[in-house]
Amino acid sequence: MKLVLLGPPGAGKGTQAVMLVERFGIPQISTGDMLRAAVKDQSPMGLKAKEYMNSGALVPDEVVVGIVRERLQQEDCQAGFILDGFPRTVPQADELKKALSELGKNLDSVISLEVDTDALVERLTGRRTCGACGKGFHLKFDPPGADGRCSVCGGELVHREDDQEATIRNRMDNYHQQTAPLEEYYRTENVLQPVDGMQEISVVQQQIVSVLQAD
Secondary structure, three states, X not given: OEEEEEOOOOOOHHHHHHHHHHHHOOOEEEHHHHHHHHHHHOOHHHHHHXXXXXXXXXXXXXXXXXXXXXXXXXXXXXXXXXXXXXXXXXXXXXXXXXXXXXXXXXXXXXXXXXXOHXXXXXXXXXXXXXXXXOOEEEOOOEOOOOOOOOOOOOOOEEOOHHHOHHHHHHHHHHHHHHOOHHHHHHHHOOOEEEEEOOOOHHHHHHHHHHHHHHO
C-alpha cells in the first residue's frame, strides 16, 4: 500500500498517518525526517543535501527526490509507505513518479483531506498550551480552567505564533498556491481520493480506511 497524504497545515495529516501506520504496519515518511536521516547517515544524497543546508540554501527538488528514492528502497518500505508532506509541488510529483517507475513501483492512492479554511482557522487559533506543563487546550473544544489557566497545574497558557490567525492564513495561502494544484495532477492520474477532514478524527480514519480497502 503506497500512499500520499495531501492537505493544508492543520488538516490532520500527521494524526491520520500515525493511525494508518498502526493499522497497516507501513512507515510514515516525512521530508524533514528523511533529510535529517540522510545527512546523519552520510548517504550520497544526504551529503549533497548537507552542502545546500550548510550554505543556507533550499535543497533542490532533484536532491530531495533522490533522498526519497533512497528511503523507499529500504527494507521497511517494501510492503508500502505513507508519504506525508511530499510532494509539495507538481514538479516534485513528476520527479516522484519517475523515481517510483524506476523502482518498479507506483502510488496506489493519494488521500486529500478536504477542509474549510475558516473552520480550520477557528480550530487552530483556539489552541493554547500550558507554558509550565505543556498540556494542550482549545478555547472552544477543550477549554482550560474557569480562570483561563491550566486546569492541571494552574500554569499560564501560551498562544503560539504558529497558531496566530495571520500566520495560519499565510500558510494556507502558500499551500493553495503551491500544493493544491497537486489535486488536479493526481485526479488526472486517477488516484486522488478526497476525504472530509473536518469530521471527528476517528470518522476521518474510518473513511480513509474504507477508501483504501475499496481500491
